[in-house]
Amino acid sequence: MLVDPTTLLIFIAIGFAAQLVDGALGMAYGQISSTLLISMGVPPAAASAGVHTAETFTTAVSGISHVAHRNVDWRLFFRIAVPGIIGGILGAYVLTQLPADTAKPFVLAYLTALGLYLFYRGVMHQHTERQPKIVSPLGLIGGFLDAAGGGGWGAIVTSNLLVQGSNPRKTIGTVNTAEFFLTITISATFIAALGWKAFTVATSGLLIGGVVAAPFGAFIAKKVNPDTLLTFVGALVTLTSGYGLYRALT
Template identity: 25%
Template sequence: MTSGLEELQLATLALVVVGGFAAGWVDAVVGGGGLIQLPVLLLVPGISPVQALATNKMGSIFGTTTSAVTYYRRAHPDLKTALPMAGVALVGSFGGAIVATVLPAEVFKPIIVLALIAVAVFTALRPTAGTLTQLRYKGVRHLGAAAGIGLVIGFYDGLIGPGTGSFLIIAMVAVLGYNFLASSAKAKIVNMATNLGALAFFLPSGALLWGLGLVLGLVNMAGGYVGARMAVTQGSKFIRVVFLFVVAALILKLGYDVLQENVLGR
């Protein structure tokens, strides 16, 4: 199996490096780095969609791990919520990756677009949402709601992927009552687990391009570190603004995919 670097032209490698850094930064702040990273990988000559997905997950897990550690050191997220949520999300992600092999993601994309529009409207019309942490549940109910979020969004990450971090953040803001900064910090821990779950499914298939994945991982780490530090410094208002931009980009990207698949027939 090749590493994916042998015949990679310098210009394409530079694009992968820039795209990986940008994806790591976006993922660290609000999630959605796959919007940048996956399309860049698909530009690599000779790469298959499955290889791109597997290599994308490898790069992403480096970035999410780095940003999770940075958030932990600077924002001290609640691990009593984040760790059980991450464990359930890992299982959900593995399950989603299995379903992705038999059920095309195109079936779910129209639903995801509608969900993203609802998320954007909710965030735009409620400017105070996510400003302060005001938990809506306590004890077992809190952990149960967190586990449900982890399972559903983990499954989504394994099945489709782009915007997982954004869905995690808005779910923790709207359902659990955390502010944007606390939600983003915990989302990185959960997103690290979902990446690991999907990667565990892809590894035995031999689809991973190790050399390209390691390069992507290194630049993801750099982007994740810078993004996490900036998010902690700037706080919830900054995260909310970036969140709205990323959600808008997700709506446009997935909406265009749906249009192509169902209207244009491509």
């Protein structure tokens, strides 16, 4: 089947932009990609499957880049990755058995408030670094919501770790690297359920654009001032979650 180069380029641009933001700020690849794909007429199930399939490759490159730039806290990595995988398996199972929309508005309202708080702390330079105390439950909840709700790993885990005082650069790099293992789990579930139909032209474009952008995101996370990172994370969480909440309630 012939592929329209213009269509492919659009999906490549979406994948590049989404991964650049995700690699630099630790979240929003799924939210940005899924929202744009659905707005272009791609069915929600196909959009979610395509995004997660592409993420398997983009998170691998992003993780390698963050490791190379020494953005990863390995102790924190294991504390979120293992519960995240367990949560991802549970979320994928729930998605195939029960509707997960009931809790979505509450989660989005919580994230919107959290985003505003992070933005305020970044602007006011009030981020005091300390070791986060609540870690493993965040991985479990983040993995569950990412699989069951079509995204949210970075928004849940990154933002909550930052609220507890975790170093912004290390948090973003660690959450991005752990996401690779979570995404493999979720993508395997989609492929098992849908077959390779999940690998569409949209998936190919997202994959190409995301892989190209991944190293740049890790570089940005390393170089940008922690307060600036916190401000951008807060603004992004507020905008994406607020928009999602608006759509969920209307």
